[in-house]
Amino acid sequence: MLKFLEYALLIAGLLFFQTGCRQSADSDQPKDISEIVVGFAQIGAESAWRTANTESIISEAKKRNIQLKFSDAQQKQENQIKAFRSFIAQNVDVIGFSPVVESGWGPVLREAKEAGIPVILVDRAVDETDESLWVTVIGSDFILEGERAGKWLIENYQRVKRPDKRMNVVNIVELQGTVGSAPANDRYRGFRNALAGHPNFKIIKTQTGEFTRAKGKEVMEAFLKSDGKKIDVLYSHNDDMALGAIQAIEAYGQRPGKDIIIISIDAVRGAFEAMAAGKLNVTVECSPLLGPQFYDAVEALIRGETIPKRIVTDEGVFPMEVAEKELPNRKY
Numbered sequence: 001m002l003k004f005l006e007y008a009l010l011i012a013g014l015l016f017f018q019t020g021c022r023q024s025a026d027s028d029q030p031k032d033i034s035e036i037v038v039g040f041a042q043i044g045a046e047s048a049w050r051t052a053n054t055e056s057i058i059s060e061a062k063k064r065n066i067q068l069k070f071s072d073a074q075q076k077q078e079n080q081i082k083a084f085r086s087f088i089a090q091n092v093d094v095i096g097f098s099p100v101v102e103s104g105w106g107p108v109l110r111e112a113k114e115a116g117i118p119v120i121l122v123d124r125a126v127d128e129t130d131e132s133l134w135v136t137v138i139g140s141d142f143i144l145e146g147e148r149a150g151k152w153l154i155e156n157y158q159r160v161k162r163p164d165k166r167m168n169v170v171n172i173v174e175l176q177g178t179v180g181s182a183p184a185n186d187r188y189r190g191f192r193n194a195l196a197g198h199p200n201f202k203i204i205k206t207q208t209g210e211f212t213r214a215k216g217k218e219v220m221e222a223f224l225k226s227d228g229k230k231i232d233v234l235y236s237h238n239d240d241m242a243l244g245a246i247q248a249i250e251a252y253g254q255r256p257g258k259d260i261i262i263i264s265i266d267a268v269r270g271a272f273e274a275m276a277a278g279k280l281n282v283t284v285e286c287s288p289l290l291g292p293q294f295y296d297a298v299e300a301l302i303r304g305e306t307i308p309k310r311i312v313t314d315e316g317v318f319p320m321e322v323a324e325k326e327l328p329n330r331k332y
């Protein structure tokens, strides 16, 4: 009996040793980049920004010879969750993920962690407190973008809108991005941070335009219907909504960029064209070209290197006055 137990223990020990060796042999020899499979759970195609972002993620994978499984969730969290789970089931090496909204990701992130699959958040963050659920967040500082938008307004309003008049109350309307998304939450907050201490700047209406041109136009029409000529400024969380709003303003018989100052975020080509035409006053840059940074992180991870928990994209502010000169340099 004792002998049998001894044998059993010996075999169990040997098996344990073998598995241990196999694992360490595996992790000692990182995979070749051409063997890597990356799953990317994208949000959708709501804006020119997103289209450029998708293009960057796909083309950079090709350039580096990395196998990419790409999924488009058409703006729906449930679709993103499905894509995420299917990447786990396929045992991809790394999951890249742009969460449509901030909340509700705990369960799937934990599933990925249990499966040993690292997750890189690209563009948008989640509001989970357990930071071990992802490797890094790559993208812009959306609060800073909102602050830059507000700062530009405070510093330039008088010069642009009413050089001959004393400034009293400035009525602002705001088009928010997707409800519950990190950029909408943060751009909302950042703008208010900048306006704090400037009580003459008043946000009289704020509503979501879902980051799309069509919805931006529709909501701006409603703003104009209720507040009409009272509106001095439009702050839009992205360029697409601002471009839609420009159509609504023109149809209403006002001059975008003159009667109504327009501030937006992204700095896509369409915004530069609108600025060159004098219809948009300023755009705060938010670069969608995150492919290179994303795969740099993937490759570093595969090599076993540690990656900073946050990788922030470097960006600027482009007012109307530089539009024509900058237009040929724009990459998205």
Ligand code: GYE
Binding pocket: 046, 047, 048, 049, 050, 123, 124, 183, 211, 237, 238, 239, 240, 265, 266, 286
């Ligand atoms: O500003 C907007 C897009 O998450 C930063 O999403 C991104 C935002 C971008 O639809 O145009």
